Structure formats: structure tokens, C-alpha cells
Amino acid sequence: MARRRRPVVFTNGCFDLLHLGHVDYLEQARHLGGALVVGLNTDASVSRLKPGRPLQDEQARARILASLAFVDAVVLFGEPTPRALIEAVRPDVLVKGNDYAIDGIVGHEFVLNNGGQVLTVPLVPGYSTSRIVEKIRRGA
């Protein structure tokens, strides 16, 4: 009897300083399917998106993400968006935090046209890498 493939969940981000919001969101994302693949922006890709960043290099960011029990794979991508990676992975579920609208999530058309789902996960209020950086700068 053919074994059913576990649904693959995909998300992506810079994940510069991992915080409670990231952990909560990644754990929720993992439980929307059977395995979680995280697309991680390379240092060059992050620098284009967020000048002055990243604070932690791609190897450190990748290793930290991969240490989480609910992250099954981490894949670096250097392009401005994860579009090519999403089309290569062909995930069953594409997830972002609800700081993104569904139609603003790169790859949503591809995943939906491929019969998959595109979902958002509520943010944990008050947590962001930028806010952490700000607090450190203020010495708060």
C-alpha cells in the first residue's frame, strides 16, 4: 500500500535575532502539516532588504533555526524573494506571520494554483528583531 507523503509546510524569513514571536510562529507553522522547511535569506539578501543588517551571519542564523525541534530543514536563498525556492519545493502549505496579507505573500499564486494552502499565523505582540535592536541601542 503506497505511503501517504506528509504535507510539506514552507515559510521564509531573515530570522536575524530569533525571538519568542519567531519560535511561536515556526512551531505553529510546523503543525499545519507534517514537515517544516524554512527558506532563509542569505546575508547578501538580508542586506538588500534591511540596510545595516543582518546582525548574525547566515551560518549562525541557519544553525539556530535548524536546532529547533519543529524545523525540519533550512534552505538559504540569495534572491530578493523566495519565489524560485518555493517553486522548487512545491510546498503543500505556505505560511507567513499575519503582518503579511495573503495576496502579499510571495509564492501564494503558485501554491494556490498547485492545490496548496496559503495561511498566516497571528503575531505575538511586541516582539520583533528591530524592537530588540532599538532596546539595545537605547540601553533600555
Ligand SMILES: Nc1ncnc2c1ncn2[C@@H]1O[C@H](COP(=O)(O)OP(=O)(O)OP(=O)(O)O)[C@@H](O)[C@H]1O
Ligand atoms: N512577533 C512575531 N510573532 C509571530 N511571527 C513573527 C513575529 N515577528 C516576525 N514574525 C514572522 O517571522 C518571519 C520572519 O520575520 P523577520 O525575520 O522579518 O522577523 P522580524 O522580527 O519582523 O524582523 P525585523 O524586525 O527585522 O523585520 C515572518 O514570517 C514574520 O511574519
Ligand SMILES: O=P(O)(O)O[C@@H]1O[C@H]([C@H](O)CO)[C@@H](O)[C@H](O)[C@@H]1O
Ligand atoms: O523576515 P521577513 O522580512 O518576513 O522575510 C521576507 O519575506 C518576504 C516575503 O516572503 C514576502 O511575501 C521575502 O520576499 C523576503 O525575501 C524575506 O524572506
